[in-house]
Amino acid sequence: MTEDEKRATASYQFLSAKPLLLVFNIGEERLPEASSLEEEWRTKYRRPQLDVAVLCGKLEMELAQLDDAEAQEFRSAMGLEESALNRMIRLSYELLGLVSFFTVVSDEVKAWTIHRDTPAVKAAGKVHSDMERGFIRAEVISYEDLVRCGSIAEGRKRGLVHxxxxxxxxxxxxxxxFLFNV
Structure with missing residues (x-):
C-alpha cells in the first residue's frame, strides 16, 4: 500500500491491515522441527506485518516452575534460545514498531514504551508533559554499557554517557x- 492509500484507509481500521503474530502450540516431540515449521507457516500465511512463533505450551509451563538458572540450563539442552513468553513479547514489540527506554530516579528504575524512531523530546513527554515542554537535553547510556559499568556515574567517568x-x-x-526547565 502506498502512503496515500494508507492515509485514505486509516479511518476504516481494517483488521487485515493490523500486525499479526501467529502462535502455534506443538508437542515436545516436534520441537526439533520448530524452525522449519515457523518458516513453512510464515510462507503459507505470507503478508506484510506478520510473524510466526512456535512453542510447546506444556514444556513452557513446566519450565516456569523451575528457578531461572535451571530453566535456562534446560532450555539450552533443548536447543531453545529464550522463553516463549520473552520471544512473544520481543516479536510483538517488533511487529508493533515499539522500543523501550529506561529512566532512573534515586533507586527507582522505570521502563517506558514508545514507537520506534521517537525523538528524545517526545520520549521525555511520555514521562511527563513538563519534561517535553521544558526539554533542554538528554543524557543517554545504553543498557549494556550501564550493566558493564555498574552505575551511571561510572559510565560518565568512562565517557559512555552522551x-x-x-x-x-x-x-x-x-x-x-532528561534535563528540563519549566
Missing part, C-alpha cells in the same frame, strides 16, 4: 536522564 538534543532518536534499551 549528551543528546531534541532530535536524538531513542534506541531500544537506552537509559535516559
Amino acid at each position: 549528551v543528546e538534543g531534541k532530535s536524538y532518536t531513542v534506541k531500544d534499551g537506552d537509559v535516559i536522564t
Whole structure:
C-alpha cells in the first residue's frame, strides 16, 4: 500500500491491515522441527506485518516452575534460545514498531514504551508533559554499557554517557536522564 492509500484507509481500521503474530502450540516431540515449521507457516500465511512463533505450551509451563538458572540450563539442552513468553513479547514489540527506554530516579528504575524512531523530546513527554515542554537535553547510556559499568556515574567517568538534543532518536534499551526547565 502506498502512503496515500494508507492515509485514505486509516479511518476504516481494517483488521487485515493490523500486525499479526501467529502462535502455534506443538508437542515436545516436534520441537526439533520448530524452525522449519515457523518458516513453512510464515510462507503459507505470507503478508506484510506478520510473524510466526512456535512453542510447546506444556514444556513452557513446566519450565516456569523451575528457578531461572535451571530453566535456562534446560532450555539450552533443548536447543531453545529464550522463553516463549520473552520471544512473544520481543516479536510483538517488533511487529508493533515499539522500543523501550529506561529512566532512573534515586533507586527507582522505570521502563517506558514508545514507537520506534521517537525523538528524545517526545520520549521525555511520555514521562511527563513538563519534561517535553521544558526539554533542554538528554543524557543517554545504553543498557549494556550501564550493566558493564555498574552505575551511571561510572559510565560518565568512562565517557559512555552522551549528551543528546531534541532530535536524538531513542534506541531500544537506552537509559535516559532528561534535563528540563519549566
